[in-house]
Amino acid sequence: MNRQFSLAGLLRLRQTQQDAAASGLARANSRTASLRSRRATAREELAESAGAAGSSASLLAIAASRASAQSMLAELDALAASAEADAEQARAEYTEAKRRAVGLEKLENRHGAAFEASALRAEQGVLDEIASSAWHRSSAQPAPAARKAGS
Template sequence: MTRGFPLAGLKRLRDLTEAGAAGRLAVANADLARSRSQSASIRQDATAAREDLATGADLLAIAASRASNRGLLLELQAHQAHLQREVDRAEQEHRQARREAAMVEKLELRHTAAAARTELAAEQSRLDEAAQRSHQGGRSA
């Protein structure tokens, strides 16, 4: 009977850590994409043509709207810079977690191969012993 992988608990922990890091990376990427989409939408709204201008009040309202949009875009750009740093940190964390999980996976593969070799050697030993008994039994008859 083969012994189980002695680091199975560590492997499960590393796999869970990697999965958590991957999830945090996905959330960070989604937040950044959402922010970029919001910025694109604001830019598109700001550049939309206004053909129904009638008075000076309309022009003042448009100027105020554009100033407000500019301020909002500046805030969004700062927020996107923060989100990009979060994505970069999450990517680094995920790479590290993946490396650590891969190390344990390699150890598990080595353990599995060693266990298979041990099992095959034991089986070969039993076959050799059976063949030897068969050979000795044939000679004494």
């Protein structure tokens, strides 16, 4: 049995793909978290800006400001939804890449175990042969008492 796993190159490729997918997932999760934070901050600032209108001009300015803030919040919501979709896509890609790599890793582990078992069997065969040869040599020699009687 060959010591080297025949699919080692493919396994490295799959692991590289898994690493790339994990990196993409981390970026997507970071972007999603950043957008959530920006959205929460914008909502807090909008809630805190309850100014009292002293004149009609300031009332119009407050209304325009709130409309602008609402528009910004809507854009942030759309970006957050897009980021969530991207994160879900990245999660699916990572899961698929991991699934492909895990299958090959299991094959590599089985190959390693089979190789070790084969090596142990071969070693045991050599040890058995050595022991058998030693036994045959010792049984072929006459006993020490028989040698003295013959001399």
